[in-house]
Amino acid sequence: MKRAFVIGHPIAHSRSPLIHGHWIDTYRVGGSYEAIDVAPAALPDFFERLKGGEFVGGNVTIPHKEQVVALVDELDPLAEEIGAVNTLVLRDAGVRGFNTDYMGFLGNLDQNAPGWDLGLDEVVVLGAGGASRAILVALKSRAVGKIHLLNRTVGKAEDLAIELGGPIACGGLDEFAARAGGARLIVNTSSVGMKDTRFEGLDLSVVPADAVVTDLVYVPLVTPLLADARQRGLRTVDGLGMLLHQAVPGFEAWFGVRPEVTPELRALVEATL
Numbered sequence: 001m002k003r004a005f006v007i008g009h010p011i012a013h014s015r016s017p018l019i020h021g022h023w024i025d026t027y028r029v030g031g032s033y034e035a036i037d038v039a040p041a042a043l044p045d046f047f048e049r050l051k052g053g054e055f056v057g058g059n060v061t062i063p064h065k066e067q068v069v070a071l072v073d074e075l076d077p078l079a080e081e082i083g084a085v086n087t088l089v090l091r092d093a094g095v096r097g098f099n100t101d102y103m104g105f106l107g108n109l110d111q112n113a114p115g116w117d118l119g120l121d122e123v124v125v126l127g128a129g130g131a132s133r134a135i136l137v138a139l140k141s142r143a144v145g146k147i148h149l150l151n152r153t154v155g156k157a158e159d160l161a162i163e164l165g166g167p168i169a170c171g172g173l174d175e176f177a178a179r180a181g182g183a184r185l186i187v188n189t190s191s192v193g194m195k196d197t198r199f200e201g202l203d204l205s206v207v208p209a210d211a212v213v214t215d216l217v218y219v220p221l222v223t224p225l226l227a228d229a230r231q232r233g234l235r236t237v238d239g240l241g242m243l244l245h246q247a248v249p250g251f252e253a254w255f256g257v258r259p260e261v262t263p264e265l266r267a268l269v270e271a272t273l
């Protein structure tokens with residue numbers, strides 16, 4: 001039987017077993033997917049098990065996504081650019097590391113806001129932490145004209161822009177109104193929105209009427225940012241879809257079937273939020 005896993009520390013909160021378990025049943029692939037708690041010091045030993053053929057691959061979550069980059073035998077170029085790996089696949093040549101977060105981000109928008117990237121000229125990205133990197137790489141892959149990267153700590157945004165290159169202009173969150181007037185996509189990659197936090201003074205009235213607003217935060221599913229955007233009649237896409245879509249390439253690589261993100265799967269995961 002083909003076995004796959006998600007490793008993290010802690011791991012109990014992970015929804016990946018639910019997602020992959022649903023697809024294992026749906027597509028009758030005769031595999032398994034298990035959550036394994038691996039402490040950082042135990043990561044090299046776990047890699048030996050993986051290389052020994054016990055598993056076909058798996059997912060990597062907090063706090064291992066960066067550390068794993070140095071442990072894989074082959075690194076997908078986009079994972080290298082992002083600097084983080086969330087998916088491992090065992091191949092003849094060894095373990096290959098991918099980052100499917102950027103695919104999840106794009107897949108979510110493609111499914112839930114079709115046409116979002118047609119002639120997309122300007123985008124505002126809020127937040128310049130770890131999650132922001134995959135989003136910037138994803139946006140660059142769709143040839144966006146200009147990305148306004150706004151962060152509480154402007155210096156962190158500037159460092160990221162220099163590292164990644166491309167059409168990224170940096171600023172503070174207080175520059176939102178000055179920057180967002182031509183943006184047809186607004187993305188929150190920061191942790192603002194979790195645990196009753198919200199952006200203070202973010203003026204969505206300047207955003208074009210046909211803009212899409214999306215949030216990586218999915219607990220709560222409707223963040224204050226998304227609620228505000230909806231109230232203004234803007235199209236919104238919540239972050240749960242990204243979680244579901246980032247799982248697709250891994251499942252396909254391990255089990256040989258490209259799974260679908262269906263309303264049924266979404267409801268299953270939503271019930272656990």
Ligand code: ATR
Pocket residue numbers: 126127128129130131132151152153156189190191192197
């Ligand atoms: P992640 O890996 O989830 O992106 P992170 O690397 O800690 O986590 O980044 C968190 C992001 O949320 C950062 O952009 C952070 O801004 P700073 O770089 O200024 O720290 C942002 N963030 C967290 N709390 C915030 C708050 N209360 N207001 C504004 N931005 C906040």
